[in-house]
Amino acid sequence: MTVKSPPEKPVRPPILEKLPNYGIQSDECPRRAKTQLDFIMLAVEALDLNASQLMLAAIRDLGLQNILKSRVHLWRLRSTNPLRKFNQRQPLTLEESKALVLVVCYLCRKLTVLIRQLFLGYQQLQDQQLSLDHHFRLAKYLKRFRSHFRARMNPKRAMVLTYSTDEKLDELALSLLTQLLLCTGTRGEERLWTSLFDGEVS
Amino acid sequence: MTIQRQYVLPNCSLILEGLSTDASNVLSILANAEFKIVGVETSLQGGSEFFKALIVAVSAYCQRLLSGFEHPEHMASQASLVAVEPEAGQYHRLILKPEILDDIARESLANSEGKTLQLSTVQLFDMAEAIDQFYADNQTLPDFSVKLAPLPRRYVRAAEPLAQRVTPPLLGFGTLAVAALGLFFLPVPELAEPEGLDAQNPAALEETLPDATDDAPPDAVDDASPNEPATADATTPDAQAPDDAATVSPITDGAQLAALQQQLQQQISGELSEDATFDQSLNYQVSVTQNGDIVAYDPLDTASLEAIDSTPLPGLTYIPTGDAIAESVAQFDVTFDPDGTVNVLSDQLVAPDVVAPDVVTPDVVTPETETDPSSSDADQELTNGDASDDTPEEATSEATSTLPSDEPTGDAADSASPVAIAPEDLDPFVATSIQDLDRIYDLNEELRRTIVDTRSTDWTGPELRYRVRLDDDGNITGYEADNAPAEQYADEFKLPSLVTAAPTEKPQLDFLVVISDASVVEVNPWDGWP
Helix, strand or coil: CCCCCCCCCCCCCHHHHHCCCCCCCCCECCHHHHHHHHHHHHHHHHHCCCHHHHHHHHHHHHCCCCCCCCHHHHHHHHCCCCCECCCCCCCCEHHHHHHHHHHHHHHHHHCHHHHHHHHHHHHHHHHCCCCHHHCHHHHHHHHHHHHHHHHHECCCCHHHHCCCCHHHHHHHHHHHHHHHHHHCCCCHHHHHHHHHCCCCEC | CEEEEEEECCCEEEEEEEECCCCCCCECEEEEEEEEECCCCCCEEECHHHHHHHHHHHHHHHHHHHHCCCCHHHCCCCCCCEEEEECCCCEEEEEECHHHCCHHHHHHCCCCCCEEEEEEHHHHHHHHHHHHHHHHCCCECCCCCCCCCCCEHHHCCCCCCHHHHHHHHHHHHHHHHHHHHHHHCCCCCCCCCCHHHHHHHHHHHHHHHHHHHHHCCHHHHHHHHHHCHHHHHHHCCHHHHHHHHHHCCCCCCHHHHHHHHHHHHHHHHHHCCCCCCCCCCEEEEEEEECCCCEEEEEECCHHHHHHHHHCCHHHHECCCCCCCCCCCEEEEEEEECCCCCEEEEECCCHHHHCCCHHHHCHHHHHHHHHHCCCCCHHHHHHHHHHHHHCCHHHHHHHHHHCCCCCCHHHHHHHHHCHHHCCHHHCCCCCCCECCCHHHHHHHHHHHHHHHHHHCCCCCCCCCEEEEEEEECCCCEEEEEECCHHHHHCHHHHCHHHHCCCCCCCCCEEEEEEEECCCCCEEEEECCCCC
């Protein structure tokens, strides 16, 4: 077999160009970014039980298979979160985190309607001074998030310990829901990506 | 021509009005911007300055929601015209300064603080989304940019306030300073030498020291020191000699010296191997304690030093351990002759014993003992027979003949001490022992009676143990003290004078004589009854 063309270079997905590097020197994501990305994905999973399948589909749709190669690879990248029980002591490269940001925002847009409904319900509950249990869908989200969080995070970590009560976890879940809402926006990817490096650049 | 752009979202719509500088239909000059928020009665209106301030603040606040870090752009301050602050739950507060509001809005304000709006998260998000859509629209105000950039590190306030962060190091330094101040006034502890070590070494040295340094010439001392660790310490410094001499007193008692001399002779010849031969006679100076332990030895010439290992001296030396007590020692000259004989001489014995020989020479004593134990006829006969056969004088001369004749002092000392003769011949083992039980029983009884009869007074003192050797005829051929006091009090029981016969080839047997402190005499065969 004769080869007439030079070997194909792995093509860098052009979609990554949307996210600038902000002059970050190292190729590794800061600790807080790893945690935040994993938490956001946890919230997405709490919103939609089928989220892991959706994520794999999103990777295909966005053409990011070169970076996020498989389900296991995705899981290993999420496990770089230092608060996880089975923490992988691996770096999370900028490229990988960019891909994760894109995937998350892609999923968030698909879930826009649900997220807005939840906020509407939240607003009503707050206006009527009712507890969060009174909105069925919101309560389900919070409950699922709590169980996901407790199942996967290392309870010996000091930061995880601060979320030991249901109220604290609900607070975290709602703040993550706000972040998901912001991710649905036109500049969602850029905003999320930028926020990962807040306080990390000089 | 006026251009109007609308960005409509569920909770908020943004309407921009302006002019285009050219025919390209691009809105490049902003005349009026209006936010219409659902649920808020009055819309927010303003010019270019108002619009710019609002979008910067809202955009920055969105970043704050994402990362949790306060951005300076949305914070309320003197310079900022628009501020956004979080409120309880999902509400947020939008604060507009009066300067940027139009006249109508300003008049409607109750106070001069500015206009405050309460927005829900969704309302705020729709505002931000309208702004982002406007930003994405190339046809509208391309000069306006909403920059997104990570918050620089210097704006990130530490999780803990400064006071809390500074407390631990300050506390540490403070404690150190207080401790240092306190310890400064304490005296520096003096180095205390371990007492045990201090007391032990000189004491151990003193035991071996005085006579060696007194008597040995300095040269000999120096020669000995490098090769002989046992004596080296003891003999090196001359300056120590006076001190040591003060603590250790030499043994001066003539009888004791004689006993020691005898014991030393036995000790050395007992240990000397049969085939030991020397090229020349070896001379050593040996220090012996009261109980007969050799505590130090000192070769007197080079040949002696080299051949030290072929002599039994190193093996016999008793090395004091633990808390050694300074004991008095006696000094002897030991000579190993090439033919394997050993001579022990004492310098100190010379003077007192010059007078002695006449008093207690064995030849005088023996006849007396003959007559003394008159209770036993057999014994008398035997001793008589012995006396006629082989005069004690000859026995003595035999004994003394082993001494080198070229040392008159030693000769005198030896012949002077009566006890030196008999025990000298007491070999550790009997060549042919007596086997007959009846005979042993008889001899046992006989010996007991002899001792009981011979002793001058009832004995009060420590328990004495002797090893006495009898031949088949009942003659005492030698004795040996088995403990230290026994040596001392041998004369009390006239034991030296009881020795009546020289050792022969005839069968012999050792007996253990125990004189208890209650003056009870017990006699048994040394090796027990057969």
